[in-house]
Amino acid sequence: MFIKKLHINIITFFCVSILNVSCSDITTKDEIDMKVEQLVKMMTLEEKVGQMTQVDHRYLEKKSDIKKYFLGSLLSGGGSVPDTNNVRSWVRMYNEYQSFALETRLKIPIIYGIDAVHGHNNVLNATIFPHNIGLGCSNDEDLVRRISAATAREVQATGLDWTFAPCVAVAQDERWGRTYESFSEDPDIVTRLGNASIQGYQGSSLDQPNTILACAKHYVGDGNTIYGTGMHGKIDRGDVLLDEKELRSKYIKPFKEAIDNNVGSIMVSYNSWQSKKLHGHKYLIDEVLKKELKFNGFVVSDWAAIDEIDKNYKKSIIQAVNAGIDMVMVPGQFIESANSYIDFIELLKESIQDGSIKMDRIDDAVSRILNIKYSMGLFEKPLKKFNKVNDLGSDKNRAIARESVKKSVVLLKNNNILPIRKNTRNILVAGEHADNIGYQCGGWSIWWQGGSGKITKGTSILDGIKSHTGKNINLSYSKSGDVDKNTDLIIVAIGEKPYAEMNGDRESLELSEDDIELVNKLSKSGKPIVMILISGRPMILEPILDKCDAILAAWLPGSEGAGISDVLFGDYSPTAKLSFTWPKNMKQIPINFGDTNYDPLYRFGHGLTFKD
Numbered sequence: 001m002f003i004k005k006l007h008i009n010i011i012t013f014f015c016v017s018i019l020n021v022s023c024s025d026i027t028t029k030d031e032i033d034m035k036v037e038q039l040v041k042m043m044t045l046e047e048k049v050g051q052m053t054q055v056d057h058r059y060l061e062k063k064s065d066i067k068k069y070f071l072g073s074l075l076s077g078g079g080s081v082p083d084t085n086n087v088r089s090w091v092r093m094y095n096e097y098q099s100f101a102l103e104t105r106l107k108i109p110i111i112y113g114i115d116a117v118h119g120h121n122n123v124l125n126a127t128i129f130p131h132n133i134g135l136g137c138s139n140d141e142d143l144v145r146r147i148s149a150a151t152a153r154e155v156q157a158t159g160l161d162w163t164f165a166p167c168v169a170v171a172q173d174e175r176w177g178r179t180y181e182s183f184s185e186d187p188d189i190v191t192r193l194g195n196a197s198i199q200g201y202q203g204s205s206l207d208q209p210n211t212i213l214a215c216a217k218h219y220v221g222d223g224n225t226i227y228g229t230g231m232h233g234k235i236d237r238g239d240v241l242l243d244e245k246e247l248r249s250k251y252i253k254p255f256k257e258a259i260d261n262n263v264g265s266i267m268v269s270y271n272s273w274q275s276k277k278l279h280g281h282k283y284l285i286d287e288v289l290k291k292e293l294k295f296n297g298f299v300v301s302d303w304a305a306i307d308e309i310d311k312n313y314k315k316s317i318i319q320a321v322n323a324g325i326d327m328v329m330v331p332g333q334f335i336e337s338a339n340s341y342i343d344f345i346e347l348l349k350e351s352i353q354d355g356s357i358k359m360d361r362i363d364d365a366v367s368r369i370l371n372i373k374y375s376m377g378l379f380e381k382p383l384k385k386f387n388k389v390n391d392l393g394s395d396k397n398r399a400i401a402r403e404s405v406k407k408s409v410v411l412l413k414n415n416n417i418l419p420i421r422k423n424t425r426n427i428l429v430a431g432e433h434a435d436n437i438g439y440q441c442g443g444w445s446i447w448w449q450g451g452s453g454k455i456t457k458g459t460s461i462l463d464g465i466k467s468h469t470g471k472n473i474n475l476s477y478s479k480s481g482d483v484d485k486n487t488d489l490i491i492v493a494i495g496e497k498p499y500a501e502m503n504g505d506r507e508s509l510e511l512s513e514d515d516i517e518l519v520n521k522l523s524k525s526g527k528p529i530v531m532i533l534i535s536g537r538p539m540i541l542e543p544i545l546d547k548c549d550a551i552l553a554a555w556l557p558g559s560e561g562a563g564i565s566d567v568l569f570g571d572y573s574p575t576a577k578l579s580f581t582w583p584k585n586m587k588q589i590p591i592n593f594g595d596t597n598y599d600p601l602y603r604f605g606h607g608l609t610f611k612d
Contacts, residue, residue, distance in 0.1 A: 032371060032374045032375060033371070035374060036367050036370045036371050036374060037367070039106065039108075039370060040363055040366055040367055040370065042106065043106065043366065045349060045352060045353075045362075046069070046070055046349070047070045047104075047105070047106060047108070048362050048363070048366045049069075049070075049345055049348050049349050049352075049362075050069050050070025050071050050072055050345070051070065051072035051073075051108065051327075051365075051366045051369050051370070052072060052321075052326060052327055052328060052348070052362070052365055052366065052369070053069065053071055053072060053073070053327075053328060053330060053341055053344060053345055053348075054071075054072070054073035054074065054075055054113070054300065054327050054328065054329045054330065054331060055071060055073075055074055055075070055330055055331050055332050055341045056074070056075050056076065056077050056080055056331035056332045057074045057075070057076060057080060057093070057097065058076075058077075058080050058332065059331060059332020059340075059341070060074075060332070061340075061342070063096070063097065063100060064100060065341075065342075066097055066100035066101055066110065067100040067101070067103050067104055069341070069342070069345055070104055070108070071101070071110060071341075072108070072110060072111070072327065072369060073110055073111050073112070073113065073327060073369075074097055074110055074112050074113075075112065075113040075114060075164075075329065075331060076112075076113075076114045076115075076122055076160075077115065077303060077331065077448065078115060078122065078444060078447055078448025078449070078500065079122070079446070079447040079448050080122070081122060081123070081124075085123065085124040085446075086123075086124060086125075087123065087125075087157055087158055087389045087392045088386060088389060090123065090158035090159055090160070091157075091158060091159040091384050091385075091386055091389070093159075094112055094158070094159035094160060094384055095159065095383050095384060097110060097112070098110055098382050098383055098384075099383070101382070102382060102383075108370070108373070108379075109373060109378040109379060109382035111161050111162055111213070111369075111372070111373055111376070111378060112159070112160045112161050112162065113160070113161070113162040113163070113164055113213075113215070113300075114155065114160050114162070114163060114164070115163070115164045115165070115444060116151055116154075116155050116160075116163040116164075116165060117131075117132075117163070117164070117165045117166075117167065117181065117444050118130065118131050118132070118444065118445075118556075118558060119147075119150075119151050119154065119397075119401070119558065119559075120151060120154040120155050120157075120158065120392065121441070121444050121445050121446065122446065123154070123158060123392065124446065124456055124457075125392065125393045125456055125457040126154050126392055126393050126456070127150065127151075127154060127392075127393050127394070127397040127398050127400075127401050127558075127559060127560075128401070128441050128445055128456065128458065128558040128559035128560075129147050129150075129151070129400075129401050129404055129558045130401075130404050130405055130408045130555060130556060130557045130558050131180040131181065131442055131444075131536065131555060131556040131558070132166070132167060132180065132181050132182055132183045132193075133179065133180040133181075133182060133183070133536060133537065133555050133556070133579070133580065134404075134405075134408030134409075134554075134555035134556065134557060134576075135147070135183060135193060135404065135408060136182070136183030136184040136189055136190075136193060136579035136580075137408050137409075137410050137553075137555070137576040137577060137578060137579045137607070138404065138407040138408045138575075138576050139189060139193070139576075139577065139579065140407055141192055141193060141195075141196040142196070143400075143403070143404055143407060144193045144196040144197050144200065145196040145197070145199050145200040146200065146400055147197075147200065147400060147401075147404055148165075148166070148196070148197040148198075148199070148200025148201045148214075149200040149201070149203070149210070150200075150396075150397040150400050150401075151163065151165075151200070151201070152200065152201050152202075152203075152210055152211055152212045153210045153388070153391045153397070154391055154392045154393070154397065155212050156209075156210055156211075156212060156388055156391070157388040157389050157390075157391040157392045158392065159384035160212070161212055161213055161376060161378065162212055162213040162215065162265070163201060163212055163213070163214060163215065164215045164217060164267060165197065165201070165214065165215060165217070166193075166194050166197035166198065166201075166214065166216065166217075167181040167182060167217050167218065168183075168190050168191070168194040168216050168217070168254035168255065168258060169181060169182045169190070169217075169218060169222045169223035170182060170184070170185065170186070170187045170190050170223040170224070170250055170251055170254070171184075171185060171223040171580070172185055172223055172224045172590050172592055173224070173225075173227060173235060173589065173590035174509055174537040174538055174580070174583070174589055174590065175227055175234075175235055175505060175506050175507065175509065175589060175590075176223070176225070176235045176236065176504075176505065177235075177236055177499055177500065177501055177502060177503060177504020177505040177506070177536075178222070178236065178500075178501050178504065179504075179536055179537040179580075180442060180443075180536030180537060180555065180556055182223055183579060184579035184580065185579065185580050185581065185592045185593065185604065186579065186593065186604070187249075187250045187251070187253050187254060189579055190254050191253055191254040191257045194216065194254050194257070194258055195257055195258065195261045197214070198214045198216065198258055198261050198262075198263050199261060201213070201214040202214050202262065202263070202264065205375075206264060206372070206375045206376045206377075207375060207376060207377040210388075213264045213265055213372060213376060214263050214264060214265070215263070215264075215265040215266065215267050215300065216254070216255055216258040216263045216265075216266050216267070217266070217267035217269070217302075218267055218268065218269030218270065218271075218278075218302065219255055219266050219267065219268050219269055219278065219284070219285070219289065219299075220247065220251050220252055220255060220269060220273070220278065220284060221240035221242065221247055221251045221269065221271060221273055221278075222240075222269040222270070222271045223251065224240050224242060224250075224251065225237070225238030225239060225240055225271050226238055226239055226240070226241055227590075229272075230271075230505065231502055231505075232502075232505075234502075234505035234507075235505050236270070236501050236502045236504075236505050237270040237271055237308070237502075238271055238272070239271065239272045239273075239274070239275055240271055240272065240273045240274070241274060242273075247273065252288070252293075255289070255293070256293050259293050259294065259295045263297060264297040264298075264372050264375070265297050265298055265299070265300055265372065266289065266295060266297065266298075266299050266300070267299075267300050267301070267302055268285065268299060268300070268301055268302060268305065268325060269302065270302055270305050270308070277308060277309050279301055279302075279305050279306050279308070279309055279319075279320050279323070279325065280306075280309040280310075280316070280319035280320055280323050281323055282322060282323040282324065285299060285323045285324035285325065286323060286324035289324065290324055296368070296371070297368060297371075297372060298326040298327055298365070298368035298369045298371075298372060299324055299325050299326045299327070299368075300325070300326065300327040300328075300329060301320065301325050301327070301328045301329050302329060303329050303331055304329070304330065304331060304338060304339075305329070306319075306320040306325070306328060307338070307339060313339050313343065313344075313347060314347045314350070314351060317344065317347050317348055317351055318351050318356045318357055321348070321351075321357050321361060321362075321365070322356075322357055322361060325365075326364075326365035326366075326368050326369060327365070327369060328344060328348075330344045393457060398559070398560055401558055401559060401560040401563075402560040402562055402563040402566070403563065404558075404560075404563070405554075405557040405558065405560055405561070405562075405563025405564060405566075406563040406564070406566045406567050406572040406574075407572075407575060407576060408554075408555055408557065408563075408576050409552050409553065409554050409555075409557075409563070409564055409567050409574055409576055410552070410553040410574065410576045410577065410578055410606075410607045411550070411551075411552055411567070411574040411576075411607060411608040411609070411610075412551040412552065412553055412582070412602055412606070412607075412608070413545075413548065413549075413550055413551040413608070414549075414550045414551075414608050414610075414612070415528075415549040415550065417489075417528050417530060417549040417550045418530060418550045418567075418568065418570075418610065419567075419568065419569055419570025419573075419610060420489065420530075420568055420569050420570070424473065424488050424489050425472065425473060425474060425486075425488055426473070426474045426476075426484070426486045426487050426488045426489075427465070427469065427473060427474070427475050427476070427487070427488065427489050427490075427491060428476050428477075428478060428483055428484065428487045428489070428490045428491070428527075429461075429462050429465055429475065429476070429477045429478075429490075429491045429492075429493070430477070430478050430479065430480070430481040430490060430491070430492040430493075430518065430522060431479065431481070431492045431493040431494050431515075431518060432479050432493075433461070433493035433494055433495050433532070433534045434460065434461045434462045434477065434479075434491070434492070434493035434532075435460045435461070435462040435463075435477065435479075436452060436453060436460060437453070437454050437455055437456065437458045437459075437460050437559060437561070438450060438451040438452040438453050438454070438455040438498060439452060439495070439497060439498060439534055440460065440461065440534055440554075440556065440557050440558065440559075440561055441455065441456070441458070441498070441556060441557075441558055441559060442496075442498050442499075442534075442536055442556035443498050443499050443500030443501075443504065443536070443556075444500055445498065445558075448500050449498060449499055449500045449503055450498025450499065450500065451498060452497070452498070456559060457559065458558070458559030458560060458561065459559065459560055459561045459562045460561045461493050461532060461554075461561040461564050461565070462477055462561075463561060463562065464561045464562030464563070464564055464565035464566075465491065465565045465568065467562055467565065468565045468566075468568070468569045468571075474486075480518070481518045481521050481522050483522060483525040483527060487525065487527050488527070488528075489527065489528055489530065490522050490525070490527050490528065490529045490530065491529075491530045491532065491568070492518065492519060492522055492529060492530070492531050492532070493531075493532040493533075493534060493554075494511065494512075494515040494518065494519065494531065494532075494533060494534070495511075495515070495532075495533050495534030495535045495539070496534065496535045496536060496539070499536070504536065508540075508586055509537065509538070509539050509540050509583075509586065509589065510539070510540045510543075510586070511539055511540065511541070511543065511544065515544075516543045516544060519531065519544040519547050519548065520544070520547065522547075523544075523547040528549045529547065529548045529549055529550075530548070530549065530550040530551075530552070530568065531544070531548040531550070531551045531552070532552045532554050532564060533551065533552065533553050533554060534554055534555070534556065534557075535553070535555065535556070536555070536556055537580070538553075538580055538581070538582040538583060538602075540583065540584075540585055540586060541582075541601065542584065542585060542601075545601075552564070552567065552568075552574075553578075553582075570610065573609050573610045573611070574607065574608065574609055574610070575607070575609065576607050577605045577606065577607035578602055578603070578604055578605060578606045578607055579604070580604065581593055581598075581600045581602070581603065581604045582600055582601045582602035582603075582606070583600055583601060584599070584600060584601040588600065592604075593605075
């Protein structure tokens with residue numbers, strides 16, 4: 001018995017040594033495939049199941065569980081940060097967790113994912129770029145590519161490997177709380193900018209410096225769920241009732257192109273298609289995505305999403321894995337009713353042992369995950385250094401962010417009031433959105449649902465205006481809109497307060513009563529008004545439309561609010577065009593270009609310049 005064990009250990013040591021040779025020697029797909037095949041043959045059932053398990057680091061019962069359960073992946077959800085939220089602490093945390101993985105028998109490294117969806121937005125003082133809705137209005141592929149490349153550098157600076165982005169949803173109903181994560185209501189814009197984003201994150205090769213793994217999400221149809229079919233009777237996680245032809249032409253299209261652009265991972269959507277949950281949809285995942293579209297990366301579930309397939313958790317696991325999900329974001333027992341990763345691991349093992357899930361399905365899933373890890377060079381360099389920490393929030397990246405803001409701002413209306421004239425002497429800035437970095441960043445900014453105030457390093461809209469006003473301009477700020485008789489021009493910033501998925505679902509997109517009251521108060525002064533709207537979607541402007549001389553849709557511009565003032569003062573003439581139709585009233589919603597009786601307030605593609 002002793003000799004047999006010694007023999008096995010010698011073989012294991014020899015094989016692991018061979019498999020962990022420098023990834024610089026791995027030059028072809030065939031060589032990676034061979035190494036993956038050899039490694040999978042060596043793995044025990046427990047090691048395979050571990051590779052398929054992803055846990056939010058906050059919910060690890062013990063850090064050593066990474067080693068005990070052979071965990072293949074960790075993540076940080078919104079607000080999931082180290083004890084000290086700074087760049088060096090992120091690197092130290094990553095290396096500590098990775099060290100546990102490297103203590104396992106086969107030394108398979110973890111891959112660490114995060115929702116870096118508009119910059120490395122979980123990390124304090126990172127550069128936060130405009131959300132996708134604004135970038136869709138820029139319709140600038142090169143800009144989006146550079147933004148994603150800058151984000152990849154900042155993610156790499158913290159040691160992490162993988163972003164759950166880009167979102168390639170084609171949003172159709174503005175009441176959806178994730179509308180701002182969509183580039184456009186038009187699948188062509190979504191497809192082109194989604195591809196540009198993938199190219200920025202992944203570069204030409206995953207093992208290049210400063211690249212990270214991208215994740216196209218959410219497969220599929222999340223942008224066209226029917227209001228009233230989602231959680232709490234709203235729209236998020238709802239049902240898509242389209243026929244297959246339209247599902248393919250509008251919603252599968254961006255994923256097909258993403259696969260052609262070598263995206264390495266795809267995340268499945270919470271929603272249903274024709275009342276069947278996507279996370280258990282074998283036809284759409286296995287047959288269409290993997291076999292027909294030839295997706296060779298790995299498929300990951302969304303946050304605890306498989307739980308919604310069936311009330312019986314084991315049945316949910318069986319259906320999800322058999323449908324083609326390769327890695328399951330458990331992610332941990334974050335609420336009392338949630339299933340823990342330990343539950344998941346035990347039930348997945350049990351399902352394999354009783355024949356409910358075949359071993360070849362498990363081997364396929366594990367092979368896909370390991371293939372990406374090899375391609376990224378994780379086996380060669382599993383631990384990270386501190387040599388990139390200065391990339392986080394760098395001046396170079398903030399300059400790209402400021403550029404992206406001014407290229408995203410849509411000039412909806414202008415009664416010859418913009419750009420601000422050189423002889424303007426007294427400017428009043430009003431509204432709480434004018435000096436609130438949290439509001440202008442929106443959701444997925446430091447915390448999942450976003451926050452208020454100086455949540456991170458950045459420049460507010462007011463800061464940007466101040467930087468453009470010299471000695472000849474008297475600038476004042478009144479959150480409540482108190483107007484001095486000498487005021488020549490009023491700039492007021494209003495809009496939505498931050499939200500993310502679920503919490504952002506709205507029955508009405510009317511402006512708040514406070515915002516309407518503020519504009520009405522300012523209007524009584526008789527002074528010209530420039531209104532800046534901070535929002536994650538088009539809002540109903542009817543009550544204040546005639547009271548504003550100029551209106552800018554600034555969306556959720558992120559940390560560099562000075563880009564808005566570049567437009568206000570004429571340093572940059574607006575070029576952005578609406579990537580979403582702007583409704584007149586709630587009766588028109590949902591409204592999209594090509595609808596019968598299409599009569600919006602502002603058409604898809606609308607956007608003034610200073611020449612208009």
